[in-house]
Amino acid sequence: MDRRLLEKAQNSFPLTVRPWRSIGNELSISEKEVIARLNRLSKQGFIRKIGPSLNAVQTDLRASTLVAMKLHEDRIQGVAKMIGEHRGVTHCYQREHEYNLWFTIAARNQPELEKTLEAIKHAAGVTKDELLNLPSIRTFKIDVRFRLS
Amino acid sequence: MDNLDREILYAVQDGIPLTREPFSAIATHLGLAPHEVVERLKRLREEKIIRKFGLFVWKNKVGIVANAMVVWSVPRERLRDVAEFFSRFEEVTHCYQRRTTPKWRYNLYTMVHGTKRKTVEEFVEELAKRTELEDYEILFSVREFVRRSTRVS
Numbered sequence: 001m002d003r004r005l006l007e008k009a010q011n012s013f014p015l016t017v018r019p020w021r022s023i024g025n026e027l028s029i030s031e032k033e034v035i036a037r038l039n040r041l042s043k044q045g046f047i048r049k050i051g052p053s054l055n056a057v058q059t060d061l062r063a064s065t066l067v068a069m070k071l072h073e074d075r076i077q078g079v080a081k082m083i084g085e086h087r088g089v090t091h092c093y094q095r096e097h098e099y100n101l102w103f104t105i106a107a108r109n110q111p112e113l114e115k116t117l118e119a120i121k122h123a124a125g126v127t128k129d130e131l132l133n134l135p136s137i138r139t140f141k142i143d144v145r146f147r148l149s
Numbered sequence: 150m151d152n153l154d155r156e157i158l159y160a161v162q163d164g165i166p167l168t169r170e171p172f173s174a175i176a177t178h179l180g181l182a183p184h185e186v187v188e189r190l191k192r193l194r195e196e197k198i199i200r201k202f203g204l205f206v207w208k209n210k211v212g213i214v215a216n217a218m219v220v221w222s223v224p225r226e227r228l229r230d231v232a233e234f235f236s237r238f239e240e241v242t243h244c245y246q247r248r249t250t251p252k253w254r255y256n257l258y259t260m261v262h263g264t265k266r267k268t269v270e271e272f273v274e275e276l277a278k279r280t281e282l283e284d285y286e287i288l289f290s291v292r293e294f295v296r297r298s299t300r301v302s
Contacts, residue, residue: 006206013203015191017170017183035167042167048205049164052190054299055200061299066247066258080294092295095218095288102218102288103295132253140244141236146206146213146262 001029003148005037009050010145053144056090061106063113064090067120068099070130076101079124088116099132150198153179157189158199158301208262215266215289219273220255222284228257231280235259240272255286 004027014022020038021031041047056064071079076094083092083103092103107113121131156179165171172186179186193199208216223231228246235257236244243260259276263269266289273287 006204006211009204010206011203015187015194015202017172017187019171020167020169031169035169038167044210046206046210048207050167050204051161051164052158052193052199052202053205054158054162054301055197056299068253084295089295090297090299093218093293094291096291097286097288100291106299129252132250134247134250134253136245136247138232138246140232140246141241142200142243144201144205144242145239146208146211147239148206148211 001027002037002041005029005034006041006046007148009038010148013050056106060108062108063110064104064106065113065117065133065135066102066104067117068097068132068134069101069124069126070099071101071124071126073100082123083120086116086120088113089120150193150196153181154189154193154198155301157186158193161190162298162300212264213262215263215269217261217269217273217287217289219259219261219276219285219287221257221259221282222254223257223280223282225256227280231282232257234280235276238272238276240269254284261287 005023008023008027013019016022018031020034024031024034038047069079080092080094080101083089086105088105088107090104090106092101094100095102105113105116107116117133157175160175160178166174170183172183176183176186190199190202194202221231232244232246235241240261240263241259242262243258245258246256247258249256261269261273263272270287273285277283277285
């Protein structure tokens with residue numbers, strides 16, 4: 001039931017005044033039980049949040065890009081920390097590749113984006129050859145949901 | 150999106166409470182009825198300002214520990230069809246076309262998640278086989294340093 005509940009709330013959350021009752025109705029359990037189970041699952045650390053994921057472009061962050069860097073293994077952590085201090089950085093991952101540090105920047109406009117990228121480039125001390133700037137041209141899909149059963 | 154919409158988003162962006170009427174407190178605070186908050190959220194979802202409203206799990210906790218970005222070099226004239234094909238799979242959470250550079254020829258990006266590294270590799274091989282694409286690389290993530298959600302302020 002926990003898995004069914006998580007999946008239901010993940011994949012088709014009812015936007016109603018009493019959403020837990022609506023979910024309970026569909027799973028044939030009481031509103032009270034839905035709340036109790038979600039409380040427990042939350043305490044057990046399964047739930048990141050119940051709320052919205054927002055579309056950056058629509059909320060006024062219109063410029064974004066993906067950047068890759070080629071770093072010496074023992075510099076990754078330090079550079080990643082510096083990158084994370086920039087407010088416009090939304091993701092930063094170490095990956096198994098010659099280009100081993102990947103991050104995304106979102107900004108209100110192109111000049112603001114370039115400014116952040118320049119600052120990071122400068123602080124990281126990477127050359128042109130050690131960096132890729134890969135802005136997106138088109139988004140085909142963003143839908144983060146996981147099979148839980 | 151008006152100021153009231155913005156205030157509603159601001160109030161719910163970090164999550165709603167597990168109370169019987171989770172939108173009531175926000176509604177009272179903004180001088181609205183709970184159903185008005187709900188109607189606005191629904192509209193924001195229709196307008197795609199809210200991409201999704203619902204529960205988000207910590208993926209590690211539910212066993213999703215193999216996460217990869219797969220980069221593909223797809224002939225220009227096939228890009229759209231291939232992207233739409235990849236997007237049909239639940240395992241693919243993100244699919245983007247990105248600019249290429251002289252030293253980086255990959256133009257299509259997919260995020261692929263699974264419970265095991267091998268599962269992800271086999272899944273990607275299957276995608277490659279079915280699209281007859283041979284030029285791709287799988288970049289497994291080693292460590293997550295930053296992940297911030299889009300926010301209103």
